[in-house]
Amino acid sequence: MIGPADVAAAAELLAGVVHRTPLQHSRALSDLLGRPVLLKCENLQRTGSFKIRGAYARLARLPDEERAHGVVAASAGNHAQGVALAAGLLGLPATVYMPLDASLPKVAASRQYGAHVELVGRSVDEALGHAREHAARTGAVLVHPFDHEDVDAGQGTVALEVVQDVPDVTDLVVPVGGGGLAAGMAAAVADRPGVRVVGVQAAGAAAYPASLAAGRPVPATELRTMADGIAIGLPGSVPFELLRAHAVPVATVSEDDLSRALLLVAERAKLLVEPSGAAGVAALMARPGDFAGDGTLVVVLSGGNVDPLVLMRVVRHGLVAAGRYLGLRVRVADRPGVLAALLADLAQLGANVVHVAHVRTGPDLAVDEVGIDVQVETKGHEHRALVLERLRERGYRPDAG
Structure with a gap:
């Protein structure tokens, strides 16, 4: 230990x-x-x-006979980049297995640092299984992301x-x-x-x-x-x-x-x-x-x-979790001026409108109704609650998303 x-x-x-x-x-x-x-x-x-720290410490201690076969790793991205850079600094070939949905910038960076990248599996654990198979097949040293002293x-x-x-x-x-x-x-x-x-x-x-x-x-x-x-x-x-x-x-x-x-x-x-x-x-x-x-x-x-x-x-x-963003579906009567009135009411309440969609048909709408999907910026949980309360007081039926 x-x-x-x-x-x-x-x-x-x-x-x-x-x-x-x-x-x-x-x-x-x-x-x-x-x-x-x-x-x-x-x-x-x-x-x-921080991953470059562990990757370099591991690779720098490899004996010459192990370095000759290169290294292989599995990662969602950060360990991959650490191994790729460390291998490049030490002159070692590196292969990295990453999940299919790995972040594209992390994949690109790992390749730019010089590693050969293979995208496999749905998780780091699945990618690690492929890395182990690669190590057994080629003699490459498996550089585990965390399970090594x-x-x-x-x-x-x-x-x-x-x-x-x-x-x-x-x-x-x-x-x-x-x-x-x-x-x-x-x-x-x-x-x-x-x-x-x-x-x-x-x-x-x-x-x-x-x-x-x-x-x-x-x-x-x-x-x-x-x-x-x-x-x-x-x-x-x-x-x-x-x-x-x-x-x-x-x-x-x-x-x-x-x-x-x-x-x-x-x-x-x-x-x-x-x-x-x-x-x-x-x-x-x-x-x-x-x-x-x-x-x-x-x-x-x-x-x-x-x-x-x-x-x-x-x-x-x-922003949603902090009460600073609010998505609403408001059902209103299908008549001229209602949308403008809703937007004016939101403005009066200090809710900044960032997006509006006017929905004329839907399973939740009556023949004489339209749905207004609106996204607004709010100033916190209290303001968010106040906006919903005031809209209801003014006769609207807002559904918050």
Whole structure:
């Protein structure tokens, strides 16, 4: 089982290879928790995530006879890019298996870093099966995204930087998929009893809470989350044992929590992160009381590789979750001037109309009715509720979507 010395050795390997990513103070989160909160910006790391740390630490230790056959990996995208870049820096051929629905920017970046990419399966676990077959067939070294001590030690260098830069840190809040980042960070601070690591998973892909309760890795019952970077079906044995040994708790967050967190990081911190990278922030926002305490709390923004199309959907979801976006179907009488009156009423209520559709036929419409589909910007949950209330008072029958 790795410990602080192994993480320190990995840091020596990574010197000059990875960026020492910045720490940014978050006033919004500090005010919410009543204590200093800093963001560890691994979204600004090379390849856009912390994964280059573990990938390079693993590949740099390969003996010459193994390097000759190249390396193979499986990933939703961030590990793929880390392996591709690390292999390129070390002069090794790399093949990466990625799910069929992997983010197009992540696929393109992995290819640009020099890896051969194969798109297979519907999940990282399926892609990993293909990677194992490739390794058995060709002799290539399988670079697992989280289930190897060298990989986890490399990821743990994130914590090493934090404790060096923030002497009074007491809490490290970390997104969890397979568990390599949280495990490596727990190993890095194992000799610092005043520092605890807290993991965070998406509730729709949460294998760790049940696994820790059972005392062994247990498959997730579902994999349904926008946070593809942490949608892992089964914990790795290496990180699982580290998290269990160091009593690392793993919380879960909803899709709404993730959306709100991504929106807050973009608006208040001016940082672009992917949904998985915002999981730690989501936990702080959803349950601030769980993170009360003294000292500085550091939350890791683990990655920033987000597909622009996904970002558009997530931002809209976040606006809805924050009460700042409202979709309505309003049935009104089919006569001139009614649409104009509705729009005027919305304007008077301070709801900014961004889209309108006039629907003349539908199963919910009477012969003398039309449906108005309207999307408006609101100013929060109270304003959203007020708009609906005032519309009903004025005789409308709004159905909020």
